[in-house]
Amino acid sequence: MDSEIFKRFLEEKGQRLTKERSVILREAFACEGHFDPETLYADMKRRGMKASRASVYRTLSLLCECGLVEKVSKTEHGTIYEQRHGRQHHDHMVCLSCGKVIEFYSEHLEKLQDAICREKNFTGKSHTLEIRGYCGVCASHHDSEGENANDR
Secondary structure, three states, rough: OOOHHHHHHHOOOOOOOOHHHHHHHHHHHHHOOOEEEHHHHHHHHHHHOOOHHHHHHHHHHHHHOOEEEEEEEOOEEEEEEEEEEOOOOOEEEOOOOOEEEEEEEOOOHHHHHHHHHHOEEEEEEOOOOOEOOOOOOOHHHHHHHOOOOOHH
């Protein structure tokens, strides 16, 4: 199904679903949770798959454009992606130290966003919420160095 969506998208742009793009699509959708292009490329190379680094980046860009994949975050550790198609909406917390991405969903936050849109006479179609900070492991390290949330 994902390959059909991608194929139609590419045809509308006057492009083809090449063997290389098909492999990248399959591998991106085989990733559990979040992934980055460099790890995806390295895993493909390690397993003997033929795809250039540039093709991985270009294909991920196309997959984002057609809505099958989404950029989750751009951190010091690189850009993080995830499958979008067929997944429920959720938001993210991103650790500024180790790059860990934690998914969460809050019905309360969703209702609050809807209320704000109504209040501002705005019709929201989508949103991305990303909270940046420190995961439990990294927060304890930063607190021991005298940096904590009160220092912001």
